[in-house]
Amino acid sequence: MSLFGFGRLIYVSILLINAVCVLSEDRFLARIGWGRAQPEPGFGASYDNASLKAKTINLITSVRTVMRIPLIVINAVIIIYELILG
Template sequence: MFFFGLGKLFYSIILVINAITILSEDRFLARIGWGRTQQTDPSFGVSYDGSSVKAKTINLISSVRTVMRVPLIVINTMVIVYELILG
């Protein structure tokens, strides 16, 4: 019973990390003003606030996309094999 809950939590975490990783910065994030270019190149008279929640979220998304790309390939492959064998 205890492991059943942890399995669902593990799947949920993997799905959220997958969703963050596949977000396209050009097609989605830049359109809503969450692109990296809007934060690093402020216009004239506007200062960059790196301590805001929005800036920290943008940095988190970028970091997850950079760091988790290769490990997610391995983790997703292991989950697929596990589901195919043990269902």
């Protein structure tokens, strides 16, 4: 009846998380100015953590750090599921 079901929503979310984790910081993100390598702030200065760009960079880094091992397991389960019941 519906075009998208719960299973398709899970597939789309896993694919988007995979896309974020695969982004290379050196090859892609640094070229567009979204790399984490920032110079140390001088005396009395601080990082700009309030901007949308800084929050997005922190989100990408956090997702890459936290979801590395779970994504390996989730992708393996999805591949096995698709091979058996696909």
